Amino acid sequence: AQSVSQHNHHVILSEAASLELGCNYSYGGTVNLFWYVQYPGQHLQLLLKYFSGDPLVKGIKGFEAEFIKSKFSFNLRKPSVQWSDTAEYFCAVIGSGYSTLTFGKGTMLLVSP
Amino acid sequence: DTEVTQTPKHLVMGMTNKKSLKCEQHMGHRAMYWYKQKAKKPPELMFVYSYEKLSINESVPSRFSPECPNSSLLNLHLHALQPEDSALYLCASSQARADSSYNEQFFGPGTRLTVL
Numbered sequence: 001a002q003s004v005s006q007h008n009h010h011v012i013l014s015e016a017a018s019l020e021l022g023c024n025y026s027y028g029g030t031v032n033l034f035w036y037v038q039y040p041g042q043h044l045q046l047l048l049k050y051f052s053g054d055p056l057v058k059g060i061k062g063f064e065a066e067f068i069k070s071k072f073s074f075n076l077r078k079p080s081v082q083w084s085d086t087a088e089y090f091c092a093v094i095g096s097g098y099s100t101l102t103f104g105k106g107t108m109l110l111v112s113p
Numbered sequence: 114d115t116e117v118t119q120t121p122k123h124l125v126m127g128m129t130n131k132k133s134l135k136c137e138q139h140m141g142h143r144a145m146y147w148y149k150q151k152a153k154k155p156p157e158l159m160f161v162y163s164y165e166k167l168s169i170n171e172s173v174p175s176r177f178s179p180e181c182p183n184s185s186l187l188n189l190h191l192h193a194l195q196p197e198d199s200a201l202y203l204c205a206s207s208q209a210r211a212d213s214s215y216n217e218q219f220f221g222p223g224t225r226l227t228v229l
Binding site: 032034036042043044045046049088090094099100101103104105106108 | 146153154156161163168217219220221
């Protein structure tokens with residue numbers, strides 16, 4: 001079975017601080033990995049995705065993530081967060097042979113101005 | 114057009130009402146999904162349609178009834194709901210290839226449902 005674990009349920013940062021949100025998945029085969037963001041009261045938006053190739057993936061709004069196969073990880077990073085990055089962040093995986101996404105429980109990021 | 118649209122945006126209904134949620138996409142996707150999302154929780158998969166046929170039903174109560182009238186439309190019919198069914202209902206679509214590498218899901222904005 002495929003599963004996703006997000007390390008932190010809540011993260012509080014000051015503006016300009018660097019961000020790293022942890023995501024580990026459990027699946028033995030080929031995976032596709034995603035980070036979604038959900039701003040307060042809004043719908044899910046795709047931040048970035050990894051299908052294959054370069055394990056360092058760049059997404060929208062200055063976010064990036066690195067796929068480390070040996071660690072089963074896909075951590076999300078941003079060098080300098082802004083107040084507008086306050087949102088819920090979900091990591092998700094779909095493994096080969098599966099047809100549905102599995103989401104992590106989410107990490108609530110609060111950025112103070 | 115890379116958009117999934119959902120109507121209505123908000124819906125308030127009583128426990129004896131019958132209502133429907135609608136979802137539409139024009140990306141040529143042949144897989145469509147319904148998710149339920151409670152506040153501060155991840156989306157939970159409810160149903161999957163593949164080529165207009167129901168392929169996955171995640172043990173959803175019968176008071177939720179999905180329908181896929183054609184390849185662009187997905188409905189969720191609601192009847193005799195409970196207050197705990199209040200949530201954000203998300204629709205998504207994707208290509209339906211067997212190779213999951215191409216099955217990126219595109220999400221709609223959701224319908225925020227309140228059951229009184």
